[in-house]
Amino acid sequence: MIAEVAAGAGAVSPAVLGAVVGVVVALGGGTGLAAILRSRPERTRILIDASNDVVVMQKGAITDLRAEIADLRARVESLYLFQSRVRELEHDNEVLLADNTRLRARVSSLESSAG
Secondary structure, three states, rough: HHHHHHHOOOOOOOOHHHHHHHHHHHHHOOHHHHHHHHHHHHHHHHHHHHHHHHHHHHHHHHHHHHHHHHHHHHHHHHHHHHHHHHHHHHHHHHHHHHHHHHHHHHHHHHHHHHH
């Protein structure tokens, strides 16, 4: 029965769904056995209440994930800016090293011609 629900075996009867919810409630709370033994309308209400709780939890999770995504996007943008700045500094460093090498050669040349 649970395998059919998990495998998505098509339409599931309310009785099967109610039984599954009852089992979940039984495993999760002390009054679960009483929930399984309740009348059909009450089982349906339990199913609806459980579904509403799931929707609320999912909405909260989605809101949290959206906030986390926005934060991560801001961090990625900051890292791109940082990476760009590091590349600029690396380029500047290469230019300075080349200038330094050129100037050392010139000083060496001037010292050898002066001496």
